[in-house]
Amino acid sequence: MENLKNYRFEVSINVESGNTEYVVRFIDVPNISGVGDTLEEAVTEAEGNLKYYFDYLKDKNLEIPSPTQPIPFPDLSGKITLRMSHTLHMKIIERSLLERVSINTLVTEALTSYVCQKSEESSRLSSKNTNHS
Numbered sequence: 498m499e500n501l502k503n504y505r506f507e508v509s510i511n512v513e514s515g516n517t518e519y520v521v522r523f524i525d526v527p528n529i530s531g532v533g534d535t536l537e538e539a540v541t542e543a544e545g546n547l548k549y550y551f552d553y554l555k556d557k558n559l560e561i562p563s564p565t566q567p568i569p570f571p572d573l574s575g576k577i578t579l580r581m582s583h584t585l586h587m588k589i590i591e592r593s594l595l596e597r598v599s600i601n602t603l604v605t606e607a608l609t610s611y612v613c614q615k616s617e618e619s620s621r622l623s624s625k626n627t628n629h630s
Contacts, residue, residue, distance in 0.1 A: 501544050503564040508536060509613035510606060523547060525562050
């Protein structure tokens with residue numbers, strides 16, 4: 498069986514009424530996920546669910562999906578420069594003050610949420626297309 502650590506995952510962060518919830522979803526096995534109050538809890542639950550699912554597939558003599566390899570990128574600094582309207586900039590400042598987080602944290606969480614949402618939409622669309630084939 499593949500090492501569970503070889504399976505890449507995405508993390509989405511949901512914040513509602515002051516509560517933060519982390520959701521981990523595997524890229525190669527999108528129907529398997531884990532949820533927790535911390536990232537560590539969500540990863541632990543997700544890995545447990547993945548192991549349980551692989552044990553099930555093995556018991557049923559079904560194929561276990563192989564992990565894909567990440568796409569190699571040149572050295573990334575993790576920094577980008579953004580240009581935006583003065584109005585949007587002011588709204589970001591106001592929101593970061595309201596949430597008592599840095600502008601960097603606010604923008605990073607917003608981008609993470611957006612990218613994860615789009616990934617989930619793509620997975621659902623992909624799943625629908627493969628189920629109708």
